[in-house]
Amino acid sequence: MTQGRFNLSFTILLLGIAFLYIPMLVLIGYSFNGSPLASVWGGFSTQWYGTLFHNRQILEAGLLSLQIALVASTGAILLGLLAAVSLVRFRRFPGRLLLTGMVNAPLVMPEIITGITQLLLFVSMVQLFGWPHRGFTTIVISHIVFCSAYATVTIQSRLIGADRSLEEAARDLGATPVRAFIEVTLPLIMPALASSWLLSFMLSLDDIVISSFVSGPSASTLPMVIYSKVKLGVSPEINALGTLIILTMGTGIVLAGIWMKKNERQRLIDIQMAEQ
Amino acid sequence: MALYPEHESLRAQSNDGRHSLHRLNRWLIIFPPLAFLVVFFLVPFAFAFKISFAQTAVHIPPFTDLVTHYSDGELGISLNFGNYAYLFTDNVYFISYLYSIKTAFFATIGCLLLGYPMAYAIARSSKATQNILLLIIVLPFWTSFLLRVYALESIIREGGLLNNVLLWLGVIKQPLQIMRTSFAVYLGIIYSYLPFMILPLFATLEKLDHTLLEASADLGMPPWKSFLAITLPLSIPGIIAGSMLVFIPAIGEFVIPSLLGGPDNLMIGRVLWDEFFSNHDWPVASAVATMILILLAGPIALYQYYNVKDMEQ
Numbered sequence: 001m002t003q004g005r006f007n008l009s010f011t012i013l014l015l016g017i018a019f020l021y022i023p024m025l026v027l028i029g030y031s032f033n034g035s036p037l038a039s040v041w042g043g044f045s046t047q048w049y050g051t052l053f054h055n056r057q058i059l060e061a062g063l064l065s066l067q068i069a070l071v072a073s074t075g076a077i078l079l080g081l082l083a084a085v086s087l088v089r090f091r092r093f094p095g096r097l098l099l100t101g102m103v104n105a106p107l108v109m110p111e112i113i114t115g116i117t118q119l120l121l122f123v124s125m126v127q128l129f130g131w132p133h134r135g136f137t138t139i140v141i142s143h144i145v146f147c148s149a150y151a152t153v154t155i156q157s158r159l160i161g162a163d164r165s166l167e168e169a170a171r172d173l174g175a176t177p178v179r180a181f182i183e184v185t186l187p188l189i190m191p192a193l194a195s196s197w198l199l200s201f202m203l204s205l206d207d208i209v210i211s212s213f214v215s216g217p218s219a220s221t222l223p224m225v226i227y228s229k230v231k232l233g234v235s236p237e238i239n240a241l242g243t244l245i246i247l248t249m250g251t252g253i254v255l256a257g258i259w260m261k262k263n264e265r266q267r268l269i270d271i272q273m274a275e276q
Numbered sequence: 277m278a279l280y281p282e283h284e285s286l287r288a289q290s291n292d293g294r295h296s297l298h299r300l301n302r303w304l305i306i307f308p309p310l311a312f313l314v315v316f317f318l319v320p321f322a323f324a325f326k327i328s329f330a331q332t333a334v335h336i337p338p339f340t341d342l343v344t345h346y347s348d349g350e351l352g353i354s355l356n357f358g359n360y361a362y363l364f365t366d367n368v369y370f371i372s373y374l375y376s377i378k379t380a381f382f383a384t385i386g387c388l389l390l391g392y393p394m395a396y397a398i399a400r401s402s403k404a405t406q407n408i409l410l411l412i413i414v415l416p417f418w419t420s421f422l423l424r425v426y427a428l429e430s431i432i433r434e435g436g437l438l439n440n441v442l443l444w445l446g447v448i449k450q451p452l453q454i455m456r457t458s459f460a461v462y463l464g465i466i467y468s469y470l471p472f473m474i475l476p477l478f479a480t481l482e483k484l485d486h487t488l489l490e491a492s493a494d495l496g497m498p499p500w501k502s503f504l505a506i507t508l509p510l511s512i513p514g515i516i517a518g519s520m521l522v523f524i525p526a527i528g529e530f531v532i533p534s535l536l537g538g539p540d541n542l543m544i545g546r547v548l549w550d551e552f553f554s555n556h557d558w559p560v561a562s563a564v565a566t567m568i569l570i571l572l573a574g575p576i577a578l579y580q581y582y583n584v585k586d587m588e589q
Contacts, residue, residue: 013397013409016390020416020470023427026437030430037435083309090302095310097584102313104583108521108576110528112545116552116565117320123337124323145316148309177301199418206420209530213552223422230426230535239430242423249419257411 024246031239048240055237058225065205065222068136072143073200077193079144080151085181087152088159106149115213118142122214134216142214143207147200154199158192159185191260198256202249321569328562329355339558359563369547369564373571376544379458379533380526383465387473387522388515390466395477395514396507399484410478417471425535428467432460432536456538464532465522472521480514481507513582520579524572544568 031049035042052058083103087096106114122138125131132138162185170180208223215221229235330339342354363369398409416424431437432454439451454460484507492502530545537543544564552561 009393009397009400012390012393016394016470017412019390019467020413023424023431023467024416024419026431027423027427079309079312082305083313086306086309090306093302093306095306099306099310099313100584101580102317103309104580105576106317108524108579110525110545110568110572112528112530112548113565113568114317114320116548116561117324118316120323120327120558120562121316121320127337141316145313148313152309202418202420206422208422223420226422226426227531230422230429238423238426242420242426245423246419250415253415253418254411 027239028243028246030236031243033236033239036236048236049244052237052240052244057220058222058237058241061220061222061225064136064219068139068143068221069201069204072140072147072204073197075140075144076147076151076200076204077155077197079148080155080196081193083148083152084155084159087156103149103152106146107153111146111207111209112213114142114146115210118145118210119213134214135219138214138216139211139219139221142210143200143204146207146210147203150199150203151196154196155189155192158189162188191263194256194260198252205245324562324565327559328359328566329357330559330562331356331358332557332559337558338556356559359559360567362560363563363567368542369544369567372542372544372547373567375542376527377571379461379465379541379543380523380529383462383469383526384473384519384523386462386466387470388519391470391473391477391518392515394470395474395481398474398478399481406482410475413471413474421468422531425464425468425532428464429455429535432463455536456541458537458541460536461533461541461543464536465526465529468532469522469526473518476517476521477511477514480511480517484510516578517582520575520582524575524579527572528568 032044032046033040033042034045034047083099086093087100087103090096118138118141119134122132122134122141126133132141164185166188167180167184170184171177175183206223207221208227211221212224215224226238226241229238326342327339330342332338333340340354340356394413398406398413401409429436433439434451434453434455438454439448442448443451454463488506488510489502492506493499497505527543528545528548529543530549533541533543533546534549545568548561548564548568551557551564
């Protein structure tokens with residue numbers, strides 16, 4: 001009986017995974033379709049990759065998005081690290097509940113709400129202080145807000161798991177609190193920092209709704225260009241671009257995962273060696 | 277901004293010994309994220325609320341100031357409730373409001389029905405398999421949301437793969453119209469948000485005390501009864517967390533209904549977008565945003581409550 005139900009749920013698991021992956025595999029397949037029509041297979045061809053690399057609009061938007069993602073994800077993990085340390089290490093401080101709420105709310109807040117409210121703030125700020133003008137700066141600030149939420153949650157759970165006694169030992173040996181944290185705890189939470197940087201980078205690179213609101217008329221990010229092309233109908237070079245993004249990110253994540261696992265195992269071995 | 281006085285007073289205390297110095301260091305860590313999020317996440321809501329009472333104007337930015345400075349130094353405040361009244365006069369807002377709730381609700385149920393057995397199966401696997409399965413579930417979320425919705429479109433559209441396969445198999449005689457229907461929007465939301473449902477469900481199902489199930493089996497309870505009496509009630513926190521993670525963002529979803537839905541599938545997020553980008557009516561868009569927030573206040577509070585409780589444990 002139990003076996004039977006286990007198999008049912010396992011079958012659904014496999015179907016669910018197929019549901020998640022088939023569209024992406026189909027997208028990759030279409031990117032090598034020689035015919036510009038999606039319903040016809042025109043033989044294997046890499047021509048859309050060629051078209052893609054000659055599309056100035058896509059290349060420029062891609063470069064802008066990469067720059068934004070680099071700055072935003074770096075800002076997000078710095079802010080996320082400070083927020084996570086505050087929430088894990090300081091049990092009581094005024095504004096703790098507020099901070100907890102503010103790092104969790106962006107995870108569920110519809111992007112359309114965050115986007116319009118932040119735009120209205122930026123517009124009002126320009127009226128009052130003459131800064132920030134819409135474009136790169138405003139997109140980066142908005143991305144830092146929602147990426148830092150993901151970063152905080154990831155770093156927080158890792159920090160809770162980190163052994164504090166090592167840091168205290170370093171303190172007893174005369175290290176300053178900052179030095180003890182940097183030399184002992186920071187390496188321990190490095191995997192969380194790395195994975196939240198990667199996640200923030202991807203989320204920033206992918207964001208369409210918030211960017212559309214807070215960017216000025218001069219700045220078009222990659223997702224904004226993709227969206228407008230997709231909206232107009234089938235465009236085969238988007239299949240090629242999608243394939244590149246999905247494969248790069250996919251391999252990046254898997255490699256990062258393997259690297260972290262290896263690191264973790266090495267660390268456990270080191271601990272065992274030290275204890276012997 | 278409200279925290280600034282505290283910061284000042286701490287600085288004033290900082291010369292009386294090590295304890296205060298330590299407290300100052302503490303605020304050096306707490307202050308940046310707190311201030312950044314207050315200014316760029318919390319304060320914006322106040323501005324949206326303020327501008328929802330303004331009037332549209334033909335200048336930059338396209339709305340009037342609520343506060344007028346008269347020449348004799350007096351201040352006049354004019355609140356315009358017209359934007360909210362307008363939301364009640366034009367049917368489109370009410371219809372899209374209800375349609376958004378309906379869509380988010382059915383998509384959440386769909387996610388739950390698909391995600392629960394998946395999370396259950398993962399929780400029952402060995403530790404090594406669990407890690408691999410979780411990576412497989414999370415991986416799509418780490419790629420691109422926009423591109424995944426687009427990829428789904430290329431499958432379900434009229435000349436897409438699904439219809440071609442079904443026609444070829446002879447299951448259907450004519451291509452199915454999936455695109456531009458409510459079903460396509462549900463499918464899109466389930467497809468995009470499935471990992472958000474599975475992860476919290478897995479977290480609660482994994483922690484489940486298996487001795488309870490063994491005990492009930494020993495007492496002769498059939499497995500389906502044990503499931504209903506033990507597993508399901510104990511996994512309620514995961515069900516709520518997962519459902520909120522799907523329901524709340526789905527209410528304001530814009531990309532999915534706009535790429536997969538038709539003109540009838542008018543969700544409130546699309547209405548807000550059009551009001552803003554096509555009609556350039558920022559005050560009405562702000563009023564719509566405020567109404568969405570009022571609708572979401574309950575679910576967000578519920579989600580935060582479970583989250584804080586979980587973190588404090």
